[in-house]
Amino acid sequence: MFIPKRGSLVPLFCALLLLTGCWDSVEVEERAFIYGATVDLSDQQTEQNQQLILTDQVVVPSGIGTSTTEGGQEQAYRNISITGENINHMNTQLSKKANRTLFAQHLEVLIFSEEVTKQPEVFENSLDVFTRGQEMRRGMKVAVANGKASALLDIKPEHIKLPSQYIETLLENQRSSEVAKPLRLDDLHKYLFLDFSFVIPYLSISDDKNIEHNGVAVFNGNERVVVGRLDGELTKGRNFLTGEAEFGTMMIPVDDSKSDSKSVVQFTEVNSDLQLVNNDKNNLQFEIKMDVAGNITETSSKTNPFENLDTYSKALEKSIKQLTERTIEQAQNELQTDIFKLNVYLRGNHYKLWQSIKDDWDTGENYFSKSDIDVKVNGTVEHSGNTIYSTDKEQN
Amino acid sequence: MNLNNRYRYETIEERDILIAVPSLVIAIGILYMPRSLADTTIGLDAIYPLLFGGGITVLFIWLVGRIASRFPEQSFLTYASKLTTKPIAIAISFLFALHGILITSFELRGIAEISHLYLFEQTPIEIIGLTFLLVVVYAVSGSRAAIFRLNALFLPIIMVAVLFLLLFSFGFTRYDNSIPIFQTDLQGYWMATHRSILSVSGFGVFGYLLFYISLVRSPKQAPKKAVFGMIWVVVLHLMIVVITVLVFGNITTENLTFPVIELARTIEVPGGFFNRFASLFFIIWTMAIFNTCAMAFDVAVLALQSIFKNIDKKKIVFVLSPIIFFLTGLPKNQDELGMVGRVIGYFGLGLVASVTILFLLLYKIRGVK
Incomplete structure (x- = not known):
């Protein structure tokens, strides 16, 4: 056991000066x-x-x-x-x-x-x-x-x-x-x-x-x-396609003949599933299936949502399809850039194919713009809200 | 025998072997291990070579344990002399002492380098290294059993730190980072297997059990304990690699100098305190490196002690310390340090593998007790 003698205490105390470690301190x-x-x-x-x-x-x-x-x-x-x-x-x-x-x-x-x-x-x-x-x-x-x-x-x-x-x-x-x-x-x-x-x-x-x-x-x-x-609208389309839209609303025309019959749907669930259906380099075909569920939060349509949820669901599907197709159009023709994470999907699931096309994916040859993106929407309006719009009794 | 008496004074339990293996292996290497494994693989493919390499290492530590436990209460030099000849046994002991010295200086330089990089920008790197070395010297010059007790004290803390690291970073994992699967070519798997053996064996330090098992009084269960310790290490490696790749993705992991430190720095837990998890992690990892350093230094001392029986332990420590400190300063930069690490690692692996196989063969042929 090492017991310091009194004389050796001096160097030990000197060592304390070295051990303060204040080189880096900044208050x-x-x-x-x-x-x-x-x-x-x-x-x-x-x-x-x-x-x-x-x-x-x-x-x-x-x-x-x-x-x-x-x-x-x-x-x-x-x-x-x-x-x-x-x-x-x-x-x-x-x-x-x-x-x-x-x-x-x-x-x-x-x-x-x-x-x-x-x-x-x-x-x-x-x-x-x-x-x-x-x-x-x-x-x-x-x-x-x-x-x-x-x-x-x-x-x-x-x-x-x-x-x-x-x-x-x-x-x-x-x-x-x-x-x-x-x-x-x-x-x-x-x-x-x-x-x-x-x-x-x-x-x-x-x-x-x-x-x-x-x-x-x-x-x-x-x-x-x-x-x-x-812009915001097309970003929403993009978020639908990638399944990233968690919250938010969408305005849907319920009855095409009347321009004022609009309704607002608030999403409760958005899911999307991407598949590559044709893996021929020059004729790539993707299929994106979306499941969108939502509730009606506002409507100016005379169609009673409580009884006609299917009509609303159809209208929702149609609006989403239009929006997403517009987004795809913009991405493929105007921007010529893959904003739908198809690159992530291809690299993860079709690695060999991705390696062969990645240098010309959204530049030069631009396989992305040439590919065919097919959108399938399954829309469900789940709930019509607290009000039931019905005036049938008084009118009779 | 005089030697035997001294060993009886410093005996350890079988359980200490179980703790010693992870304490020995966990050090600097793990901090950049995900980088070197991700480097040659794609996606999460690194786990297969890691499992394979881990399996080989586990097998080897079992062989090491088997051979060492056949000679209870005999020092390495004693049983090595019985199996081979005295001069060969002394030569092998010297090589192990050399490996211990090299590992100590490598780890010392590593911790100094990292602390300098992340914690003390202004403090000269030599001072950080010297301070750390002094603490290690203090541990080594004392009782050997105390080092094992320190292992038992630190290892749970290290495990908890790793657990927290994995738990907190779980929220940052991405599914996209786990794909594609099985896209690595054979060359890549081969390289990754190499590197995982290097890392899982802790640059060859697992072979130190050849010395330490002789400290166990009745080492019947020692090989089993060593195997469990090693499996523990492999699982730890596996978890760290998986989480790092899932958080950063294969390509970023491959491009980060110290992926595990980056992982600790990525963690953001609301509530302020754990926002600075990295600094806590550093402190705890310094303990892990301290354990490794102390044991590697101790093995060097133990090997030399058995050769020069009449020289006081403290004298050996005081002669070795300046040599270690000198070696610490040799690599010019981090790149060279990494290369030095690999060289030391392959040297250690080669030494342990050849000694173990040689001893097993001789044991079978000669059947000495």
Whole structure:
């Protein structure tokens, strides 16, 4: 057993100095937490390289207050911008403007302006820093903004102190079927590795207090740029086809002869099943079967829904079929990009076939546009609501 | 015999063998194992070579246990000398000591590298390594039985951490990541089998049982316990690979430096505290690496002790420590470190496999007791 003699205590105490481990300590008060970041294109351009503007939204704790004390009238955030070619380099440059250590572990939202995503390579290159850095988390949500992305961080939402926090919760809200599921950086990274096309949530400013989350931006995995966007309506069509529509409503014309006989159905269940029926490369045929169930929440039709649920079901089927066919049309002809996750299905279930067509899937030869997508809808209206529309007795 | 008396003083139970196997094997390797397995396979195909490689390793540890348990209360050098000759036994002991030293420095560099990367950006990597080494030296210079008791103390904590990791990341798994199935070519399966044997055997450390079983007083059940310990390790590998691939997808897993650390960082459980699960996971994994380091160092000491019977244990430890610290600094970067790991691993595997098979044959032919 080693019992230190009195003389040997001195070096032991000296060792304590080495063991304090304070090389890396940064007091929490001295950290500036970045909650949201945006990337825009700059007007100034050099010859070779596109200049970018990076804006970080940094939390100001005194503005937020704690759970017991309300934060004052002070603004709870601070936006810092800088122009440069290279994101990480810019981040370091940002430190020149920030009085505290910038800390990105709480970065939750990352927004690119539509312009940036349309520049080949620029989008991908600027993503690299967010997947490579040790303090970056793969769960951050990525979105595309209409117009200037940094403007989104200047919105003054009500009830919420931080614009980027507002955006984060907005992206998570899936009560409407006209929006895409939040895109995590992790998924985005995977799609880029696999050369998959995918959709990115699309945000636009509706007024100085609100941001609207509507539709999606469409990224083409072979061409590596955003090639266009889908509006809310077509996004709903896309969500039906992929089975991602969980909540939401749809307006259906019940009686074709009368234009005012509209009814609103709220979905309770949307399922879709994708099958490849013909696997000849040049004549690919897909069949998508959808099961949609819903309840009537509003109607202006004189057809009594309580007794005529079948009529409503038929009308629902017809509307969905029309919408989805319009969406497919748009995807195959206008965008020429696979937004229906057929790529995921093909790679998973027909790997050999996918390997032979993937380089020409939605570019060049474009097997996607040439393929035939057949939609079958099975719609059921389950419940007609609390009111039974019947005036037969009084009329007699 | 003097040696026997000393061993009697430091005996362990059969149960300690069961705990020692996972404690030995779980270390740095697992943190990047999903990457190296996903690298050559497609989808979830990595599980088949892992099962196959795991099966081979389990078979081998059974053979190791069988041969070592035939000679209760005899040190490795003693029974190795009986089976072969004294000079050969000494040479083999030296090789094991060398492997122990190399493994200790490899793990030390690994933990220093990772801590430097994720936790202490400013702290010099040498200081992190030195601090860790000092703690390991403290453990090794004490009683051998204490190391096994530390194993028993840490292993449940490590298991709970892994369990939490798997449980929390379950919500992030995607069905799409599990397909396609059976699309890997034979070459890919072959490579993955190699790599899984390397990882499941913990770069050859499972062979240390050749030394440790002689510490067990009545090692009748020891081979069985070792096999159970190994199965435990294989199941753990399997679960980690499956969850990592299901969360990230095969292609991302293949492109992450430390997929398991990324997995820990991905976890987001509402409620603030577990949002920082990664830091907790780090601390616990440091314990796992500490166990491995301490036992590898201890095997080196044990092997040298049996050769140089008159030299004090502490002296051996104090001579080896600077050598280990020096070796730690040799690899230039992470890529080289990975390569060094593979070389040490194949060296260890070759050593254990050839020694075990040789001993079994000689035992059958000569029938020594």
